Amino acid sequence: MASNERIFVQAIRRYCAGHGIAVDIRAGGWLIAMRRGEERRFAFGYDIGLNSAIAHRLANDKSATAEALSLECVPCIPHQLFLNPKLGRDVVDDAWREAMLGLLHDNPQGVVVKPNEGTSGRSVFRVTTEAELDHAVGEVFSMSAGLVISPYVAIEDEVRVVLLDDVPLVVYSKQRGADWRHNLDAGAKPVLLQDGEVRAACVKIAVDAANAIGITFSSIDVVRVDGDWRVLEINSGVMMEALGKLYPELVQATYDAALDRVFGT
Numbered sequence: 001m002a003s004n005e006r007i008f009v010q011a012i013r014r015y016c017a018g019h020g021i022a023v024d025i026r027a028g029g030w031l032i033a034m035r036r037g038e039e040r041r042f043a044f045g046y047d048i049g050l051n052s053a054i055a056h057r058l059a060n061d062k063s064a065t066a067e068a069l070s071l072e073c074v075p076c077i078p079h080q081l082f083l084n085p086k087l088g089r090d091v092v093d094d095a096w097r098e099a100m101l102g103l104l105h106d107n108p109q110g111v112v113v114k115p116n117e118g119t120s121g122r123s124v125f126r127v128t129t130e131a132e133l134d135h136a137v138g139e140v141f142s143m144s145a146g147l148v149i150s151p152y153v154a155i156e157d158e159v160r161v162v163l164l165d166d167v168p169l170v171v172y173s174k175q176r177g178a179d180w181r182h183n184l185d186a187g188a189k190p191v192l193l194q195d196g197e198v199r200a201a202c203v204k205i206a207v208d209a210a211n212a213i214g215i216t217f218s219s220i221d222v223v224r225v226d227g228d229w230r231v232l233e234i235n236s237g238v239m240m241e242a243l244g245k246l247y248p249e250l251v252q253a254t255y256d257a258a259l260d261r262v263f264g265t
Contacts, residue, residue: 005029007244008046011255019265041262046237048217048258055215059236060117062148065213069231072212074205076231077223079148081116084141103149104133110152113137115144126152157224159193161206162238162254164217164261168203169254172243190243192250205229217258 009029016023016034024033032043041049047056058064063081070076082100085092093099104111110128113136123143125136140147162170174188193199206220209231219239221232238258244251 007241011252012043015256015259046239049262050217051215051236055213056236058213059215059234062116062233065234068213069209074208074212077150079150081146081148083146107151112150112152113147115140116146116148153225155223159202159222160219161202162219163206163210164257166207169257171199201229209234
């Protein structure tokens with residue numbers, strides 16, 4: 001087992017070794033083929049293969065997630081979609097920049113600009129001026145077909161809930177470091193939440209969110225703003241690299257539970 005191999009890949013290797021499942025690691029670990037007899041299953045990226053195609057696509061699209069949650073009255077942070085003008089005038093309205101400036105004007109505390117798809121807090125910008133907006137939009141559009149803009153809010157707490165159906169397998173808070181973001185890649189630290197009012201509230205809204213888009217296995221980020229919990233985003237791929245370094249047995253057990261469902265054991 002390579003020392004630099006992702007914890008996700010290691011967990012699948014261990015599960016397969018213990019269940020008589022042949023495993024074939026391809027594309028540097030980003031594609032994993034698992035075979036038991038005539039049965040073949042795949043894992044791709046951090047997606048273990050339990051979610052439907054539409055649930056996966058909704059979760060990976062921040063704007064679509066916010067719209068779907070709003071339809072079901074699940075409290076969430078709004079994410080307004082803007083498509084890259086390079087897609088052409090038949091796709092993108094000419095007034096796209098004016099609409100962005102309108103959002104900036106309506107949110108004097110600032111807005112957050114980020115790719116519509118993607119994880120780990122990369123290319124995420126807090127914007128308070130027109131010049132900052134133009135810079136952020138240029139950066140995101142240089143590598144993405146679409147971006148989302150959401151109002152900047154003072155996040156008091158952020159919690160991630162890993163769900164298999166309605167069962168919370170992992171619940172932890174992200175203790176922010178020097179960065180204004182709560183992303184683990186930006187220096188935040190995962191701390192497991194014990195049973196109590198906060199954990200129960202986070203699990204409830206996460207379950208409501210999962211049911212709203214029909215997703216089976218997911219990690220859902222919820223944030224507390226002005227004392228109320230809201231969904232920030234849903235992740236179809238369940239990544240627990242940082243958590244696995246601190247709680248390896250819990251992470252292994254979580255992936256084991258999901259893989260049991262994949263193989264019907």
